[in-house]
Amino acid sequence: MKYWLMKTEPNTFSIDDLAEQPEQITCWEGVRNYQARNLLRDEIEEGDQVLFYHSACKTPAVVGLATVSRGGYPDHHAFDKKSHYFDPKSNPDSPTWYMVDIKLNKKLERPVTLAELREEATKARSPLVDMVLLQKGSRLSVQPVSKKQFDRVVKLSEK
DNA sequence: GCCAACGTTGGC
DNA sequence: GCCAACGTTGGC
Numbered sequence: 001m002k003y004w005l006m007k008t009e010p011n012t013f014s015i016d017d018l019a020e021q022p023e024q025i026t027c028w029e030g031v032r033n034y035q036a037r038n039l040l041r042d043e044i045e046e047g048d049q050v051l052f053y054h055s056a057c058k059t060p061a062v063v064g065l066a067t068v069s070r071g072g073y074p075d076h077h078a079f080d081k082k083s084h085y086f087d088p089k090s091n092p093d094s095p096t097w098y099m100v101d102i103k104l105n106k107k108l109e110r111p112v113t114l115a116e117l118r119e120e121a122t123k124a125r126s127p128l129v130d131m132v133l134l135q136k137g138s139r140l141s142v143q144p145v146s147k148k149q150f151d152r153v154v155k156l157s158e159k
Numbered sequence: 160g161c162c163a164a165c166g167t168t169g170g171c
Numbered sequence: 172g173c174c175a176a177c178g179t180t181g182g183c
Contacts, residue, residue: 007181033166035166055180055181055182056180060181060182114182136164137163137165138165139165139166139181141180
């Protein structure tokens, strides 16, 4: 089993929006970055665990936990001319873009803010020192997280 | 709203 | 293949 962090802008799709989906499942469509695409297509599998992160908002934070309920499959929104995510490069015979489905596990009792993660990362031997999210200039919207990092974030949410 | 960092595009 | 211009991300 692997661990991931996925970013979303709460104005577009928040943890509460996920909670309102049927079966609390959503497809993670619209990722249009090749590095993230490769993860979605090749690495992320059913059963993997996800940190659900709110970005580009007042208080950026990990706000929930989710489970991958379906591994990588073509993002059909790219084929739909009417979709905001339409991309003429992609076609059903040779899809450029992929997505996964995730299911809400739980909303964290207490969000773990970016500021808190940064502070935690300054501590000696913290597993968060090399967390991708905290690297300068890192903007990858789907990123790997180690088990230790995942567990530490969960623990911080229980404080 | 500002702006640094990064990714993509396209001319040459 | 280089690189300038442009677009996007995302923290602050």
